[in-house]
Amino acid sequence: MANSSSTAFIGIGVMGEAILTSVLRTVDPQHVRVADGRVEYARERAAAHGVRAAASNTEAVDGAAVVLLAVKPKDIGAVAEEIAPAITPGAVVVSVAAGISTAFLESRLPAGTPVVRVMPNTPATIGAGVSVLSAGTHATPAHLDQISTLLEGTGAVYRVDEPYQDAVTAISGSGPAYVFYLIDALAEAGVLGGLSRDLARDLAVRTVAGAGAMAQQTGEHPVVLRERVSSPAGTTVAALRELDERGVRAAVIAAAETVRTRSIEMGRELDS
Ligand SMILES: NC(=O)C1=CN([C@@H]2O[C@H](COP(=O)(O)OP(=O)(O)OC[C@H]3O[C@@H](n4cnc5c(N)ncnc54)[C@H](O)[C@@H]3O)[C@@H](O)[C@H]2O)C=CC1
Numbered sequence: 001m002a003n004s005s006s007t008a009f010i011g012i013g014v015m016g017e018a019i020l021t022s023v024l025r026t027v028d029p030q031h032v033r034v035a036d037g038r039v040e041y042a043r044e045r046a047a048a049h050g051v052r053a054a055a056s057n058t059e060a061v062d063g064a065a066v067v068l069l070a071v072k073p074k075d076i077g078a079v080a081e082e083i084a085p086a087i088t089p090g091a092v093v094v095s096v097a098a099g100i101s102t103a104f105l106e107s108r109l110p111a112g113t114p115v116v117r118v119m120p121n122t123p124a125t126i127g128a129g130v131s132v133l134s135a136g137t138h139a140t141p142a143h144l145d146q147i148s149t150l151l152e153g154t155g156a157v158y159r160v161d162e163p164y165q166d167a168v169t170a171i172s173g174s175g176p177a178y179v180f181y182l183i184d185a186l187a188e189a190g191v192l193g194g195l196s197r198d199l200a201r202d203l204a205v206r207t208v209a210g211a212g213a214m215a216q217q218t219g220e221h222p223v224v225l226r227e228r229v230s231s232p233a234g235t236t237v238a239a240l241r242e243l244d245e246r247g248v249r250a251a252v253i254a255a256a257e258t259v260r261t262r263s264i265e266m267g268r269e270l271d272s
């Protein structure tokens with residue numbers, strides 16, 4: 001029996017659980033069920049979140065109005081084929097898999113299934129994520145509104161045309177890893193300068209958090225904010241020259257471009 005407000009999560013790993021955690025800020029746990037290839041693990045995580053664990057993927061999707069697929073790209077084709085016969089007509093299928101097109105999923109799901117592709121990021125766990133949505137062939141603006149509402153507890157929600165999802169993955173999807181990398185490097189520099197590890201890490205984390213919040217709240221251009229930190233002949237300008245000389249800006253752009261290329265490749269590899 002279809003329940004118009006029920007959501008099934010298939011795959012309750014890092015990203016599935018991050019989204020689940022935030023979705024439960026606005027959605028009644030009674031309307032959520034989860035399934036994972038690791039059945040015992042799914043039971044344990046379901047109990048921790050107060051939602052129901054299904055014994056199989058097909059049991060999870062039976063009657064669900066929204067099916068959120070958070071398995072690895074290499075597994076998603078088989079999962080789509082497995083659940084296809086059990087999907088409730090009209091249910092929206094949401095995929096967070098990097099590189100996987102809506103067309104790839106549509107070809108494995110019942111004809112006419114609305115598919116929404118989402119690129120989330122892990123800060124969704126604390127409601128500070130970014131999710132970017134794209135509609136498949138049969139997903140209407142109303143479907144996008146429905147999924148935006150479902151994801152509102154995860155953080156900011158944007159929409160782009162699907163071809164831009166690879167660029168989105170390069171910035172906000174993978175981006176938290178670049179920032180954690182920077183935090184780790186900054187903390188290491190603090191230890192080198194004689195600070196305790198705990199203090200160095202706190203200073204690094206708070207600096208990144210404060211700078212991010214300031215950029216967001218003031219809306220000022222990052223170059224202007226950066227210039228305000230840089231006194232003439234002072235310390236910061238010397239550091240920025242070092243970063244430029246070592247090609248850090250170019251390296252960041254190249255790293256993001258590599259993600260975009262990899263995302264496109266992953267889609268092609270699985271489609272061939
Ligand atoms: N981790 C991240 O920061 C982000 C991940 N994504 C996407 O999220 C998806 C999941 O990634 P992660 O959560 O990082 O991976 P993960 O490995 O932590 O989670 C995948 C989950 O899927 C389960 N699974 C595998 N085969 C299954 C099957 N046949 N049926 C049901 N469950 C099955 C696994 O047991 C695991 O719990 C990927 O497609 C990835 O591209 C998107 C944005 C960010």
Ligand SMILES: O=C(O)[C@@H]1CCC=N1
Nearest residue numbers: 097098169173174175
């Ligand atoms: O590394 C990955 O493939 C996934 C997609 C974006 C972030 N993590």
